[in-house]
Amino acid sequence: MPVLKNIGVLYTCKDEGKQSDIYPIKQAAMAWTDNKIEWVGHETEIPEKFFNEDVYDAGGNMVIPGLIDCHTHLAFGGWRGDEFEMKALGKPYIEIARMGGGILSTMKATREADADELIEKCLEHLNEIKKLGITTIECKSGYGLNVEDELKLLHVYRKLDTIQPLDIISTFLGAHTYPPEFKNDKKGYSDLICNELIPHIAEHELARFCDIFVEETAFTVDEARIILNRGNEFGLAPKLHADQLSDGKGAELAAETGAVSADHLEYISDEGIKKMKEAGVVAVTLPLATFYLRQQPAPARKMIEMGLDVAVSTDFNPGSAPSYHLPYAMSMACIIQYMSPAEVLKGATIKAAKALQLEKSTGSLEKGKNADFSIIQSPSVNQWLYNFKPNACVATWKDGRQIWSVE
Ligand code: NIG
Ligand code: FE
Numbered sequence: 001m002p003v004l005k006n007i008g009v010l011y012t013c014k015d016e017g018k019q020s021d022i023y024p025i026k027q028a029a030m031a032w033t034d035n036k037i038e039w040v041g042h043e044t045e046i047p048e049k050f051f052n053e054d055v056y057d058a059g060g061n062m063v064i065p066g067l068i069d070c071h072t073h074l075a076f077g078g079w080r081g082d083e084f085e086m087k088a089l090g091k092p093y094i095e096i097a098r099m100g101g102g103i104l105s106t107m108k109a110t111r112e113a114d115a116d117e118l119i120e121k122c123l124e125h126l127n128e129i130k131k132l133g134i135t136t137i138e139c140k141s142g143y144g145l146n147v148e149d150e151l152k153l154l155h156v157y158r159k160l161d162t163i164q165p166l167d168i169i170s171t172f173l174g175a176h177t178y179p180p181e182f183k184n185d186k187k188g189y190s191d192l193i194c195n196e197l198i199p200h201i202a203e204h205e206l207a208r209f210c211d212i213f214v215e216e217t218a219f220t221v222d223e224a225r226i227i228l229n230r231g232n233e234f235g236l237a238p239k240l241h242a243d244q245l246s247d248g249k250g251a252e253l254a255a256e257t258g259a260v261s262a263d264h265l266e267y268i269s270d271e272g273i274k275k276m277k278e279a280g281v282v283a284v285t286l287p288l289a290t291f292y293l294r295q296q297p298a299p300a301r302k303m304i305e306m307g308l309d310v311a312v313s314t315d316f317n318p319g320s321a322p323s324y325h326l327p328y329a330m331s332m333a334c335i336i337q338y339m340s341p342a343e344v345l346k347g348a349t350i351k352a353a354k355a356l357q358l359e360k361s362t363g364s365l366e367k368g369k370n371a372d373f374s375i376i377q378s379p380s381v382n383q384w385l386y387n388f389k390p391n392a393c394v395a396t397w398k399d400g401r402q403i404w405s406v407e
């Protein structure tokens with residue numbers, strides 16, 4: 001039974017208590033069998049049965065649950081670096097989309113890329129992502145926008161799940177925007193999603209969630225309701241891109257449809273927060289997208305005070321959030337969303353696990369959970385998220401096995 005000793009501080013991040021309660025244990029140790037945690041506590045109290053076992057040394061560093069990036073658009077063709085100059089000089093995201101850029105330009109590049117190319121590109125990203133201490137990542141489709149290419153993306157994720165160590169959780173986002181073929185036949189596209197894609201994806205277990213972009217320029221609340229309910233009928237739990245660019249009543253729809261999470265939420269109303277709280281919807285905040293689009297930040301303080309679980313994620317995609325660096329998003333959440341580092345740590349671990357319905361198996365360091373953890377070279381979570389470094393993670397462990405270390 002392996003034991004990790006000499007941990008300067010271990011943050012268990014169990015879900016109970018307030019979002020700021022991360023339950024630190026100083027001079028800690030942790031033991032696990034195969035892939036499950038057996039024991040976590042003070043080094044002086046290690047039970048005898050763990051003596052003389054495989055011993056690993058954390059070097060006095062800090063140990064956190066493996067980070068969970070609960071909202072990404074990992075697989076896409078091309079990039080949109082050519083739009084960056086226009087963006088930097090102030091052209092709005094929506095205007096760039098109207099000029100033929102934005103999601104539709106990525107759709108074109110994604111349709112042109114074959115599955116092997118996409119897998120290769122994702123593997124390059126995942127290889128860096130695991131070095132940041134991330135052990136689970138949610139990945140959305142949404143750049144295919146037709147049957148063939150949406151399924152291609154979901155098959156890419158299925159394959160990735162089997163050929164590299166991180167857990168990949170797939171989400172179907174066929175309702176990201178209307179593809180050009182259906183510009184004048186919105187009902188036709190909704191029918192395609194509801195009658196062809198959702199049943200096929202459910203039957204072949206290609207995704208766990210059904211997501212939709214609710215916004216004036218994408219899907220209306222009424223259009224979204226039909227698609228989310230249909231997904232639900234087939235066992236694909238709802239998720240929403242909600243209230244990102246305006247208060248489009250996405251949060252209210254998330255509550256009404258029993259969504260697992262509503263994500264973005266820069267323009268959420270107080271009523272939306274209340275309804276999400278009543279319905280137990282996790283609020284996923286995406287500070288990099290807020291920052292890159294120069295939006296007002298999601299009201300994380302208010303959401304926490306009103307009792308919501310607030311997760312923090314990257315939204316990695318080629319348009320609004322061109323970085324998979326979750327610790328960067330976490331530091332940003334402290335600054336622009338007025339969250340404490342402890343709240344943010346829970347936001348990228350146990351709250352992110354809840355946003356993926358994985359809280360029973362991962363997201364905290366407790367007996368019975370998966371042995372997913374990361375060793376961070378920093379004396380505390382405060383110092384880690386303050387003194388931002390390219391990478392402070394020195395080792396990542398997934399299911400009880402080291403999947404990366406700096407040496
Ligand atoms: O989460 N809001 C919609 N979708 C993405 C952006 C996609 C893109 O620009 O390619 C987001 O921000
Ligand atoms: Fe997104």
